[in-house]
Amino acid sequence: MKPTVYITRKIPEEALEIIQASCEVKMWDKEDTPVPRDILKKEIQDVEGIYCLLTENIDAELLSEANNLKIISNMAVGYNNIDVEAASEKGIMVTNTPGILTETTADLTFALLMAASRRLIESSDYLREGKWKTWSPMLLTGQDIYGATLGIIGLGRIGEAVARRANGFGMNVLYNGRSRKMRAEEELDISFADKETLLRESDFVCVLTPYRPETVNLINESELALMKSSAVLVNTSRGGIVNEDALYDALKNGEIWAAGLDVFKTEPASPDHPLLTLPNVVALPHIGSASKHTRLNMAKMAADHLLQGLNDEVPAHLVNEVRV
Incomplete structure (x- = not known):
């Protein structure tokens, strides 16, 4: 039977x-x-x-x-x-x-990094809304990616795949996790850093750690306060790892530059979610593995x-x- x-x-x-x-x-x-x-x-x-x-x-x-x-x-x-x-x-x-979704999710993570730092959605809307009247030297300027420092929080399969992509952009890569990974450091030319150092020194911070009780609100007010005002935060792990209220305040007040988000604490996210009202947020409906x-x-x-x-x-x- x-x-x-x-x-x-x-x-x-x-x-x-x-x-x-x-x-x-x-x-x-x-x-x-x-x-x-x-x-x-x-x-x-x-x-x-x-x-x-x-x-x-x-x-x-x-x-x-x-x-x-x-x-x-x-x-x-x-x-x-x-x-x-x-x-x-x-x-x-x-x-x-x-394993099976590693490379696809890494692609999406790096796409969010690029879209948020170079204001791609904002720029596309600017064009479609008929606001583009002339070329201007500082119009919709963003942050450079090539040669910048990337901090990866959670160096699992996806974290290593993102680091490989970062190598192609000549980025200096720092990582933080529960333990050091000497093989990855040697193969990928990356460096271990404590979380505070990573947040202070990184131009981009990618959150790729699994959702566990100890990672809830891993990125909170105090962590965001350590980041550069020009920094971009990318989260393609789980929404509850980043405190959304704290992130909203940091983005609205210019404490960090932008955010790229594929995940939210509550999904599906409401269209009137505060983060979705901010022009410096690129937000997606949890499509990290969606090829x-x-x-x-x-x-x-x-x-x-x-x-x-x-x-x-x-x-x-x-x-x-x-x-x-």
């Missing part, structure tokens, strides 16, 4: 076919609409597998309803949407999709993890310790 799984959102057909070949599938198929919690609460009761996105909050309360659940396959690198401890207590495997190739491969990887767990195999990217 085939195991029953629940998919919380429409996924690419190629990934769906992988699952349907081995499982009885139920799926929330409303386009671009997260599954309501009451429906997920009902569906989780009897299924053996859940295939979810980061939009689903699978907490201890929800997991208490799971009677036969063996695996939660999360189509994302981050998994702070899942109470991993509660899942582990019930012997439920949790997987994510790391067709990458998203398709993420979907297929999550499908493979789901089947591995259902077959009592150790999935390729298991994030918790569970006896299989």
Whole structure:
């Protein structure tokens, strides 16, 4: 008898076919609409597998309803949407999709850095709104990227990929994380710095650290106050790592130059979010990994993890310790 799984959102057909070949599938198929919690609460009761996105909050309360659940396959690198401890207590495997989106997210990170520093969105709007009347020597001037100092907070796979891109721009790269990475320092010609030094010396600061209890509000008033008034902050990790109220004040008051944001504390962000009122903010709707190739491969990887767990195999990217 085939195991029953629940998919919380429409996924690419190629990934769906992988699952349907081995499982009885139920799926929330409303386009671009997260599954309501009451429906997920009902569906989780009897299924053996859940295939979810980061939009689903699978907490201890929800997991208490799971009677036969063996695996939660999360189509994302981050998994702070899942109470991993509660899942582990019930012997439920949790997987994510790391590595596959590294280069795509690094591309987006560097694109945000460039767009914010050179005022690309602001300049495009200036042209489209008919404000361009003549050439002017200081019109829409931004910050130089080539030869500048880049500070990377969180040197994981994506952080290293961003550092490689920075090398092509002749940038001096500093990084900070939980530990030094001597191999990366040698290969990428980068230097470890404590967080305060990194913030003081960097022209650009990229936040790429995972979301954990200790990284909530990692960038707050005191950290922003250390940065240069010409500095650009880029966040493509998770919204809660940067205190949005503090960032708004710093940008509005000219304490830092600009920000490029792909993530927000609450998603989707409201159109009247204070940060979206500022001209020196380039904001995107969490599209860091949004290339067709990458998203398709993420979907297929999550499908493979789901089947591995259902077959009592150790999935390729298991994030918790569970006896299989």
